[in-house]
Amino acid sequence: MLQINALCKTYPDGTAALQQLNLTADRGMFGLLGPNGAGKSSLLRTIATLQQPDSGELQFDGVDLRQQPTKLRQQLGYLPQQFGVYPHMSCRALLEHMAILKGVVHKTYRQQQINQLLELTNLTAFAHKTVAHFSGGMRQRFGIAQALLGDPALIILDEPTAGLDPEERQRLHNLLVGVSKSRLVLLSTHIVEDIEQLCSQVAILQAGRILVQGDTEALIQPLQGKVWLAYGEESALPAAATLLSSTYQRGVLLQRFYHEKPLLQFQNAVASLQDRYFLELQQHREEQQ
């Protein structure tokens, strides 16, 4: 569905946000992973036609988005990382407004969908409250609801779970899984666990480039049996090991590291997408040095 070739974008201050970026995504949920400043939001804004790339190809369902941005916007649901709302407008009124802008002009359908989305995002009780007065989590749920208005073929969600409590986060996951069956959902988040749970495809970005892209399972598989755990203070890691993460588990230092060959003195761990993510970043840093 989405085809990106050699996409470049440099901001007026000289920041190269996207550099020869290539990406292919098909129906379903697609996760974008990357550290702060990797270019995730730039990529999403460019796909959402909010900014024009300097060069490269960008196609969705065969439509060139640089030439026909409106074609995409007609089938786009977008939740930016940060957004605000108009003052003096209730949740329902603002959803009505956005629905009409998105082409949901049939009143009955519109009402039905708004009711349904309010229910799905657990906002029914607050439909007549002013959105500007919502708490952060509620506003985020409103954002998700507006992104789903109409019949979007491409849904771009930039940090959708920011500010959501665990229960709402779970509710969103369930919703997204249902939604993504017939459409492409591009999900950008720092919570690797979310992507691992939800996305069948994933891409890891760093410095405006895709480091690795592919089926989530296929990305994790090569690491199975090669991720090790070291407990206790300052464990001496083997020379060929790549430290993936240092965390504490109930006050005890826990180091996860990657090592190709079996190590008897360390405990083997089940590899996760996060391990692959850290490994890619580490390798990229080493390449840069």
Add this chain to the structure above:
Amino acid sequence: MIWPLMVNELKFYVRQPLCWLAVVLSCAFVFLLAAGLPGSAEQNPLKQLLFACSAVAMLVLPLLTGVLAPLAFLREQQSGMTELIRATPVSHFGWCLSRTAGLLLLCIVMTLLLSGVLLFGLWRADAVPFDQELIGTFLAIFLLQYMPALLLLCLLQLWLSLKFGSVVLLYVAALLLWAGYMALAAGTGSPLMANSQIVTPWLWQLMLYSDFYAITPLLQQFMTGQQTLQLDLTFILNRLVLLCACALLWWCSIRIKISDAAAAKSAMKPVVTSENSASTSSLFRAVPVQHSAFYALWQLTTLNIRQLMLHPGSWLSLVGLAALAFSEVVSGADYAEVMSVLTPTSRDALNQVMWDLVPRCGALLLLFWTTKLSWLNKSCDMHELVASTAVSGRMLLFSQLLCMTVMLSVFIALMLTAVMAAQLCVTSAPLLWSEYLLQAGYQWGPLWLLMLLCVSLHSLCRHALLALVLIVLVLALHMSPLPMMLGLEHPLWLLFATPLHAADELWGYQSSSAGFWPFIVFWFLLVLIPLTLALVFYHRGTGFSGPVLRAGFTPKLISALLFVLIGGSWQGWQLDHQLSAEQPLIHSFERLQWRANYETEYQHWQHKPQPVVTAVYSEVDFEPAEQSARLKLVFTLSNTTTEPIQQVLVGQHWAYPLQQIELTGAKLSRENRQLGQREFTFTSPLLPGQNRSLTVQLQLKQSGLWPAAMHQLIRPDFSYLRSVPLFPTVGFVPEYRIRDNNTRTEYGLPKLTAQKPSEASTENAAYQWVKMESVISVPVGQEAITQGALVKQWQQHGRSFFHYRTSRPLRAISAFVVVPWQKKQLQHGKVLLEIYAPEQNQSTELTMLAMQQTLSWFEQQISPYRGDVLRLVSMPELDSGGTGYALPQLVLINHRVGVRATQAADAGFSQVYRRAVHEVAHQWFGHDMGNGVPGDGVFLVESLAKYVELVLIEQHFGRDAMVALVGYEKERFARAQARSKSQPSSLIDSDESYDQYSRATLVFARLRAELGDQLITAALRQLWSRHGYPNTPASSMDFVRQLKAVSPVEKHGLIEQLLLGESIEGLL
């Protein structure tokens, strides 16, 4: 603790672009202000400095503090840092103190900078000398006027920001303070406002103690004739009241605890918390999508309107302006002039607000609304959500234009409703719906175009600040005197302005309506360019990049832009061509250069004997409907010298080129087209006593693009042509020379020795009087009027012809008037009196009475009227037209104050009667005496006419009426001389109109009391017998000498003191 906080504040301000922008713009404004003040050594430097400083205080300080206050007090709120800042250990008191002190310090530094620019500008314009006294005065002004005012403004902004926490409210408050003070200044006779006057005494008293710039108490000092700045009791009390207000504001501010303010904010915006409910099992279902431009446009427009209307700044402004319009109409619709009222019509009611309040406040509202609307999505952080929808940029822009069109219409409709309600309150005159609709349309059009430009600029600029700066620049050119101050005199520099003026009851919009549509079409074509660009390149709130810009300039767009550009240029060229053809667009420095060249080239003609014009025969064909006229003029040139004349210099005015000039017995020997001068050489010299004929033709055509103005105007319902400067001149004209010696030096001319009227000599004086004969043709139904008796009237070829002839010579100023009204006649002795007005009513009756009584008084006391007929014609309101104008044997009186007006219930005398007496008196003072001595002042003209007013009003309306007139003039004089920056001078020598009229009234009231009318009229009789035509003309000093000659010796000192002394002691 406070000092580091203040340093912190200043470091913050230094990094804010808005501060630097404020510095640059305010400095530029103050420099232009200083440059626009005329400088002269004859002006009082103290007043000049004080008024300039006061103007800066009034115009700059409220806006400066208003712009900077949100930075000082609401920056946390704007940048989402409120909680971070509140978590610091700075107490509320410390916060208030550091922020207020920081803002005050910044304003003081900026004001010092502005003062430096002002002083430099004044010094450069020679308006003030740069000496120790000036520095001392400036320091006093800074400490006593600027500092307390700044403190008050800063504290007011602090309190408002703590109380309401709204940036817009701070801006609105600053704007209201700015406009409100100017309105109060206009209502209390402030010298800073043109045509201001004291509306009610209580307002004056109130401002004495509550004027936070202390201009009113200072003005009061000058009204008593004082020429230096003094700290009197009123001034000290004024400053104490201000300091008390400051203390109150400070006390109120520190009592608003941060927690209270936060609570208030949270009360306004309750945070709704989520209530987790059971998870739902329903699945997301998509719905059909059908993109509809209509639905999207409707939705966006209604949302935009709702957002604007719900904004407190909008409805507060709308309600406030409607209230202001209502009060303006209620208080001023029946005002004709001081002591005169009229029955207001819908047009009068509308004129109160539709040509001043509505366009100015409408433009400011547009600035506010378009800024708010264009950046609404961005300010709400909704821009990406909206931009990611399928609604095109054009649709977003159309919705904004539609919304603004509705908002503009609501504003106009609201103002009309307020006027309508006020009209129903003050008069029983019927509502003229057509007039309401017409005026609404006339105001709506230019504002709508301005709105298109504002929205376009906002759509094209990525930064709101840049768009705002551009729009403010446009507004400055649109409605401020900036173009004139910059020397941009072409009408097209007044962006989005049309020549249209308020309608007059006499002739509606005839003065300027012809120029409305051509200008509107030009501005529309001009605004189409940014609008087209905006439709293509609208940034949608998310910005645009180079590739989009490059791709956007398609051949289709470039062709469209070129088409509009060519259309706009063509229309602009047409306008410029028509404007220039009617009135050459000559810059002021070009006029000065013309004068300098004229003097250099032709001053030697001053000493050559030249013939004088002794008779003028005019054939004038008027076409009022086409706004044109053809003139054929035959001048009889006579050699009144004792030597033969070989050559004659004939000149023309640059605006009125002559055609087919022929001088019998002479040939054109030299012509200077640039200066419009022709030198004729006689084939045989013109011997003393001989005559020759000079024939010229003149074609006048007025497009109507220039508003009608004195003294050449041709319109369907009123036409008036005066011979000066239409007719050719003979010989060198000394009046063309540049008078100001500084300017003369600039143009390389030697200095002129200015002769005061008290030193004027009658040595070279001579009357320039002529006999006149005129045949005027007009369309049937129109009346042609000029000087002399109507010898014959007939109709031929569908036109009416009028043949006039004067029986004796009269002052050589011919005038031709055409009106569609019938006259009212009355034979007064040998003189036929005629009044031409659209209606004959009690005011025209009173005017006729005034004409008779004035003629009778002059005949009995001084000298009989020299003409056969005296005509008085109603004239419409005109720029610089005044309320009355006297020509020889012909008087023009403003229709509004002369025909429609009646005496107010509480007035001590009738202005209608007074003005008629005054203008008729000019047939003696001005056109019989006082027109022969070059360089003499206007004492013999205006001041003596004021004397006649006193006498006739007392004679026919009693002593109380005369005392009321004296009281009225005393008040006018006190106010005017307090505002004046001129150095004091004697009544005889004064160039100031307030001396020539008001002071003269007070002086003659005193002379009448001390000497009596008998002595004064005896002196005047002597003057006529010695200096009346054709004797040697009289100067003002001749009157003084005659008055002293007939008065007892002990009164000579008083006469000299009143007429020749500079002091005004005893007059006020």
